[in-house]
Amino acid sequence: MKGIARVIVSAASFFLLVPLATAGEGRPIKKSPLDHVILYESVISKDAPIRIREFPAESADLGTGANPDKPKYYALAREMQEKAPKLTRDAVIARLQEQGFHDVAAVEGDTPIPDDALIIEGEFTKLDPGSQGQRYGVGFGSGKSQVCASGRVVRAAQGELLMEFDHCRIGSGGLFGGNSEGLMEKDSGGTGAHLAEFMGKWAEGKYARE
Numbered sequence: 001m002k003g004i005a006r007v008i009v010s011a012a013s014f015f016l017l018v019p020l021a022t023a024g025e026g027r028p029i030k031k032s033p034l035d036h037v038i039l040y041e042s043v044i045s046k047d048a049p050i051r052i053r054e055f056p057a058e059s060a061d062l063g064t065g066a067n068p069d070k071p072k073y074y075a076l077a078r079e080m081q082e083k084a085p086k087l088t089r090d091a092v093i094a095r096l097q098e099q100g101f102h103d104v105a106a107v108e109g110d111t112p113i114p115d116d117a118l119i120i121e122g123e124f125t126k127l128d129p130g131s132q133g134q135r136y137g138v139g140f141g142s143g144k145s146q147v148c149a150s151g152r153v154v155r156a157a158q159g160e161l162l163m164e165f166d167h168c169r170i171g172s173g174g175l176f177g178g179n180s181e182g183l184m185e186k187d188s189g190g191t192g193a194h195l196a197e198f199m200g201k202w203a204e205g206k207y208a209r210e
Contacts, residue, residue, distance in 0.1 A: 026038035026039060026040050026164070027039045027040075029207055032198050032201070032207070033194040033195075033197040033198045033201075034165045034166075034167045034194055034195065034198050035165075035166055035167045035168060036165060036166040036167070037163065037164070037165045037198065038163065038164050038165075039162075039163050039202075039207055040160075040161055040162050040163060041162040041163065042205075042207065042208035043202065043203065043205045043207070043208045044118060044153075044162070044199070044202055044203050045203060046099070046100050046101045046102060046203045047102055047103075048103075048116060048117065048118050049103040049104075049105075049113075049114045049116060049117040049118070050096060050101055050103065050104045050105075050117065050118050050120065050199075051105060051106070051107050051113050051114075051117045051118070051119050051120070051156070052089050052092050052093060052104070052105070052106050052107065052119075052120045052121075053106075053107045053119065053120065053121040053122075054085040054086065054088075054089050054106070054107075055084075055085050055088055055089070055121075055122045055123050055124050055149055055151065056085065056123050056124070057080070057081040057082075057084055057085055057123070057124040057127055058081065059123065059125075060081065060123075060124040060125055060126055060127045060148075061125065061126045061127070061128065061148075062077040062081075062126075062127055062128060062129075063077075063126065063127075063128025063129065063130065063146065064077075064128060064129050064130060064131055065077020065078070065080075065127065065128065065129045073129040073131070073180065076129045076180055076181055076184070077127055077128075077129055079181070080127045080129075080181075080184050080185075080188070081124075081127060083185065083188065084124055084127060084147065084184070084188040085124070087185060087188035087189045087192065088149070088188050088189065088191050088192040088195075089106055089192065090189075090192070091188075091189040091190070091191070091192025091193045091196065092120065092192040092193075092195055092196045093105070093106065094196075095192065095193050095196030095197065095200075096196045096199060096200070099196065099197075099199075099200040099203075100200075101199075101200075101203070107119070113156050114156065115156055115157035116155075116156070116157065117155075117156040118153050118154070118155060118156070118162065119153065119154050119155075119156055120151065120152075120153055120195070120199075121151060121152060121154070122149055122150055122151020122152060122165075123149065123150060123151070124147070124148065124149050125148045125149060125150050125166075126146050126147065126148035126168065127146075127147060127148075127184065128145060128146040128147075129145050129180040129181075129184060130143045130144045130145035130146065130171070130180060130183075131143035131180075132179065132180055144170045144171060145170070145171035145180050145183045145184050145187070146168055146169070146170055146171075146187075147168065147169045147171075147184055147187040147188050147190075147191055148166070148167065148168040148169075149166075149167055149168075149191055150164075150165065150166045150167075151164070151165055151195070152164040152165070153199075163202070165195070165198070167191055167194060167195070169187035169190050169191055169194075170187075171183030171184065171186070171187055
């Protein structure tokens, strides 16, 4: 991941991500709102501009949604490939603003990015609707829906890697096994909220003390 340019293909256009500069040795964070985190910078400032790229979902594992013989889940998976990036992006922006980050915005087209900005970027690795029937009829974790993403935070000017993460949210509850669409929408927004919560604690110096 270090010292290379990452290219992500979206349905509408090509996004050339910031080339990553060689970082120092990363430090795993044991307890955080995200499942797995490697930190390369001990603390960030809430005064730094934050810019967020939508996480593309074209390459995500769709699980039950990859099977055209299951038209309900097949259609839902493709719908979530469109919806999940926006739900996650909007949740990150809203939660960061609530926590007192002063300059937070999505990356839009050719809008210039400040040199001192911290850029949040990543991709969805799984958007699996699971099976409502299995959740209701079998239980014990069967048929669970999953929303998973991997990403990173980089400094715009130098392309310096500051943090990288992996995170999954699992939907397994609700009336009659829960509606897959509702569970996945909730978990897409929840992924953004958890990422923003991590960044708030990061800015407060919590992980500098670990």
